[in-house]
Amino acid sequence: MKSPILQIRDTSFSYDRETVLHSVSMDIQPGEFVGVIGPNGSGKSTLLKLLGGVLTTDPGKLFFREKDYKDYHRKQMARSITWIPQDHSMAFPFKVSEIVLMGRHPYLSAFTFEGDEDIEIARNAMERTQVLQFAQRGFNEISGGEKQRVVIAGAITQEPEVMILDEPTSALDIKYQIQILNILQQLNKDEQVTVVLAMHDLHLASKFCDRLVLLDQGKIFQDGRPEDVLKKENIEEVYGVKVHLIKDHDGDIMISPDTICTP
């Protein structure tokens, strides 16, 4: 049995007085591709922010390689774990290449410029996510799908062991959704990067993830293999809609509304 790369232990979290996570616990093994699913407001973003280290909680709750998050320096942490937000609004006109190079921050000391090696790493990352051709464009000028690929290139530039992505595909059309998921799958297969991502599309989730965590009102409803989690009764209870399940030719699960029975 390998030791888990990420652990969250009995963690609750609230903003002001509104509790969004209720004693959540889970272990993530190195190399896993984990999808976090659940209705809007079920706590997906909060869980990912905690795992990504951008929301902080009490000590003894979060562990990376069995060491408390609190015992890592920020830069040390950023060399291992990266978190990617859902939307990317940029207040200032940075270029695509500048955004990607910012991923080298945890490797550089104060007031230094990125060296040749950093640029090479950024260039490879941009090649990988196919954004090299607009390296010199303004980040605010490119489309949503392109932005997502640029931000992922920035995260790859960080050379992380774990990538945590908050709904990287939600705002994109099907072509870009598949493109992004393919990039992540490749990183996962080729470089054993552990991927944890929130998703809404349950069919794509079942296709790409080897494990799904279904959240319901801040609690883990079920955690397991896609075919065990995506059960008719689970979906109907958590999402509150009547559905029937269809398997595609790969055996992946598609979910369709049960129009006759919908109240």
Next chain:
Amino acid sequence: MHSMSIILMDRKRYAGTLGLFFLFFLATLAITPLIGLTHIDLGKALSSDIAFSDNVDANILFLVRVPRIFLAALTGGALSVAGAVFQCLLRNDLAAPFTLGVSSGAALGAVIAISLGLSYTVMGIPTVPIAAFLGALGAITLVFSLSRTRTGEFPTTVLLLAGVTANFFFAAMVMFIHYLSDFTQSFRIVRWLMGGLDITDYKTLLSICPMIFIGFSILMLIGRDLNLISTGVQSAMSRGVDVIKVQKIGFVMASLLTGTVVAVSGPIGFVGLIVPHIVRLLVGPDLRLLLPASMFFGASFLILCDTVARTIIAPTEIPVGIITAMLGGPFFVWLLKRPKQ
């Protein structure tokens, strides 16, 4: 062309670009002392044949114009750097020492120090600048906590409202103190509040240099962290930035720059708004380049504004704050109304 070489070229351009800004600054510094109501014969002013006390040209040049121009340079540079940092930390390009109420906070601090009868320095400690610094820091703390949303954003409307509120509040306090003070202090306060660069000497100039140097150097050290914060607080954390620490350092140092120059020059408006914008259009938003370029450009900008203020209705000199406000008002409206991407 290969994309990597484009990135490299950008980095090599750093020194060159900064060099151009420095040359522009040097040119301003060299030419503007010779412009003014009284014509100065440079040969005579620099001549060692005439005793300095009898040399009218040298007196005007070295005792009036040069210190005034250096003060304009320090003030313009410091306010511009502070403006660029505030814009970055609040991720809002309408932020500036003046619009955020930081200048009026500094003014309140300085006015309290003046009304207590403190002279500019007490036993070598520059009391008025320190009071102004504390006022600036209080103002930015207030505006920061009033306008930050739960997600760590600073919506333009809320930010501007908080700035306006802070401005009114501090202005009321200044008026209150002004109203209670005696005639001499009152005169000192009014003269200073108008924002002018003409009340200076080399001793004052030298005394503010260390604070400006410290503030600027420390901000340069956290340039890359500030870049990341401007892309979003949580993204910055995930890239390894100690956000709370960098925010604190940034706000304290930008307040130090603002307070120090406001203590001497009075609250001169809009420099810290206009200059970072123009420079960003020229060199891009990377603070490692934007900060030093804004320093040079802001210095030149205020020197030029002050040259206009000295000469436009000569022999009357108008406070430079009037010129910057006349330029800044319309510029601000343009920023608000311009089409967003």
